[in-house]
Amino acid sequence: MTEAPHPQLPDAVLRPVRGHHAFEACVEQLATAIRLGVYPLGSTLPAERELADRLHVSRATLREAMAALRQAGLVETRRGRGGGTVVTLKPRTPSARKAARVSAAVRADWLDVLEYRRITEPGGAYLAALRQRDGDLEEEQRDQLHAALDEVAGADRPAEHRQADSRLHLTIAALTGSPRLVAAVTDVQRVLHEMLLAIPVLDTNIAHSDRQHAAVVRAVLAGKPDRARKAMEEHCDDTAALLRGLVG
Amino acid sequence: MTEAPHPQLPDAVLRPVRGHHAFEACVEQLATAIRLGVYPLGSTLPAERELADRLHVSRATLREAMAALRQAGLVETRRGRGGGTVVTLKPRTPSARKAARVSAAVRADWLDVLEYRRITEPGGAYLAALRQRDGDLEEEQRDQLHAALDEVAGADRPAEHRQADSRLHLTIAALTGSPRLVAAVTDVQRVLHEMLLAIPVLDTNIAHSDRQHAAVVRAVLAGKPDRARKAMEEHCDDTAALLRGLVG
DNA sequence: GAGATTTGGTCTGAACTCAGACCTATACTG
DNA sequence: CAGTATAGGTCTGAGTTCAGACCAAATCTC
Numbered sequence: 001m002t003e004a005p006h007p008q009l010p011d012a013v014l015r016p017v018r019g020h021h022a023f024e025a026c027v028e029q030l031a032t033a034i035r036l037g038v039y040p041l042g043s044t045l046p047a048e049r050e051l052a053d054r055l056h057v058s059r060a061t062l063r064e065a066m067a068a069l070r071q072a073g074l075v076e077t078r079r080g081r082g083g084g085t086v087v088t089l090k091p092r093t094p095s096a097r098k099a100a101r102v103s104a105a106v107r108a109d110w111l112d113v114l115e116y117r118r119i120t121e122p123g124g125a126y127l128a129a130l131r132q133r134d135g136d137l138e139e140e141q142r143d144q145l146h147a148a149l150d151e152v153a154g155a156d157r158p159a160e161h162r163q164a165d166s167r168l169h170l171t172i173a174a175l176t177g178s179p180r181l182v183a184a185v186t187d188v189q190r191v192l193h194e195m196l197l198a199i200p201v202l203d204t205n206i207a208h209s210d211r212q213h214a215a216v217v218r219a220v221l222a223g224k225p226d227r228a229r230k231a232m233e234e235h236c237d238d239t240a241a242l243l244r245g246l247v248g
Numbered sequence: 249m250t251e252a253p254h255p256q257l258p259d260a261v262l263r264p265v266r267g268h269h270a271f272e273a274c275v276e277q278l279a280t281a282i283r284l285g286v287y288p289l290g291s292t293l294p295a296e297r298e299l300a301d302r303l304h305v306s307r308a309t310l311r312e313a314m315a316a317l318r319q320a321g322l323v324e325t326r327r328g329r330g331g332g333t334v335v336t337l338k339p340r341t342p343s344a345r346k347a348a349r350v351s352a353a354v355r356a357d358w359l360d361v362l363e364y365r366r367i368t369e370p371g372g373a374y375l376a377a378l379r380q381r382d383g384d385l386e387e388e389q390r391d392q393l394h395a396a397l398d399e400v401a402g403a404d405r406p407a408e409h410r411q412a413d414s415r416l417h418l419t420i421a422a423l424t425g426s427p428r429l430v431a432a433v434t435d436v437q438r439v440l441h442e443m444l445l446a447i448p449v450l451d452t453n454i455a456h457s458d459r460q461h462a463a464v465v466r467a468v469l470a471g472k473p474d475r476a477r478k479a480m481e482e483h484c485d486d487t488a489a490l491l492r493g494l495v496g
Numbered sequence: 497g498a499g500a501t502t503t504g505g506t507c508t509g510a511a512c513t514c515a516g517a518c519c520t521a522t523a524c525t526g
Numbered sequence: 527c528a529g530t531a532t533a534g535g536t537c538t539g540a541g542t543t544c545a546g547a548c549c550a551a552a553t554c555t556c
Contacts, residue, residue: 008389008392008419008422009286009415009418009419009422010281010286010287010294012418012421012422012427012430013281013284013286013418013430013434014277014281014299014302014303015277015303015427015431016302016303016304017270017273017274017277017303017304017305021542021543022265022542022543022544023542023543025265026265029262029263029265032261033258033261033262036261038257038258038261039258046258047502047503047504048503048504049503049504051262054262054264055262055263055264055265056264056265057265057543057544058543058544058545058546059544059545059546060506060507060542060543060544060545061542061543061544063504063505064542064543066504077504078503078504078551078552079503079504079505079550079551079552080502080503080504080550080551080552080553081501081502081503081551081552081553081554082502082503082552082553082554083502083503083504083551083552083553084502084503084504085504112426112427112428113428115375115424115426115429116426116428116429118371118375119367119368119371119372119374119375119429120367120368120371123366123367123368123371124367126367127363127366127367141256144256167257170257170260170261171256171257173260174256174257174260176363178360178363178364179260179263179360180360180361180364180432180435181363181364181367182260182261183263184428184432186261187428269512269513270512270513270514271512271513295532295533295534296533296534297533297534305513305514306513306514306515306516307514307515307516308513308514308515308536309512309513309514311534311535312512312513314534325534326521326522326533326534327520327521327522327533327534327535328520328521328522328523328532328533328534329521329522329523329524329530329531329532329533330522330523330524330532330533331521331522331523331532331533331534332532332533332534333534
């Protein structure tokens with residue numbers, strides 16, 4: 001029998017088919033959406049039946065996930081018409097805690113995310129600018145982008161700034177209309193958020209970051225793909241340099 | 249109760265948590281690895297216990313998947329020491345069939361992949377060249393890249409050329425050492441393979457494609473990230489232009 | 497206030513998945 | 527040739543997930 005003549009490929013290509021337990025995956029997705037500010041404090045989640053439908057799980061499974069979120073204090077639930085599940089989690093301040101000891105596997109994952117981000121987010125900015133240039137963006141989408149940028153610039157407290165930052169990056173990705181790209185950026189932002197909570201970042205230099213955000217948005221709205229990509233690359237590089245030093 | 253004030257984000261961020269049935273996901277992954285030539289005709293798959301371990305499923309579930317692959321004629325199995333599961337699927341010739349009617353959802357997915365590819369594969373080439381420039385690539389990895397390129401250039405029959413092409417792209421992605429990037433490129437190549445089997449591609453212009461491959465590999469081995477990315481972008485753009493026209 | 501509607505809460509039986517022990521076939525080793 | 531190692535083949539009981547029906551509470555409409 002012949003062995004596979006490409007020894008490096010199977011190791012790279014075969015991956016775990018899923019993180020066991022559908023309800024854990026639901027908790028993960030919903031908690032991520034809440035932490036990243038897709039559903040901010042006080043907002044209502046979609047009805048159970050709709051969420052179950054969207055996540056492709058049974059309502060029973062989704063309810064298990066909801067119970068976990070409730071127990072973890074992220075949401076509260078009221079029944080009856082007009083009821084529903086409301087976000088109660090206050091955004092946490094980045095770096096408010098001591099540096100947790102992280103395993104080698106987690107550290108490797110963090111470093112992977114920083115490289116992956118260097119590719120995906122600038123790529124997203126590029127595609128978004130391309131769509132703008134070609135007239136494929138709706139007025140409403142441009143407004144959303146403006147609004148997201150204003151929220152970042154207007155957030156005074158670090159915790160709100162962090163969520164607004166995530167939302168801006170996700171909004172840019174959403175402008176591309178590419179489900180795969182949105183998924184990639186969501187994954188990146190999730191891990192980034194995890195890092196920022198676990199690492200004591202001394203000085204985030206929010207003003208610098210906001211100038212870069214503005215530059216990216218300007219380039220996107222001007223329909224300049226290459227400039228948008230370049231601007232986002234610089235933004236990612238600056239963040240990465242800061243974090244890489246602290247992760248080791 | 250407040251509604252989520254970012255109407256575009258939940259729709260984009262919440263996704264199905266998985267394609268139900270672990271065994272279907274196993275079939276999908278293994279069939280993809282076989283079709284893309286990660287396990288070429290005549291090669292032996294890893295033992296069941298090892299595969300189950302790697303895919304994070306129980307052996308019972310993996311065996312269901314194996315049974316499906318066997319029934320579909322992709323593999324054959326012999327028991328006993330020195331036995332195992334051997335690939336019997338002959339690579340299929342692209343575009344050997346009439347154009348199948350594809351649903352709107354599939355067509356949208358295909359177009360998404362072409363955009364996503366435009367981001368991920370050039371990004372992978374960029375990162376690989378960066379690692380080469382910084383001396384992070386082993387001698388063995390450079391050899392693998394050379395070998396993969398030679399196989400593409402040396403493949404005479406279209407079916408073998410298609411597999412060698414996939415392997416080259418996966419090899420470049422694997423050079424980056426980024427699990428996320430390898431996963432992204434695997435996904436891209438899987439859908440690309442699906443497209444090429446379903447669409448009657450009239451003239452692939454293999455010589456042109458091989459020149460572009462060579463340019464990418466040269467740039468990677470020279471440690472020139474920007475040139476590698478540019479070369480891969482051109483390669484992706486040419487493929488995409490061809491396919492987009494045929495998909496509509 | 498009566499009734500309709502929307503929302504979360506509960507239950508059931510079938511199907512899927514799991515971990516792990518155990519059986520069987522084949523080939524290598526001494 | 528006997529023993530051992532390595533492979534696939536089989537079984538079991540417990541946990542998870544499913545689809546869908548039905549119940550209960552809160553609100554809206556008339």
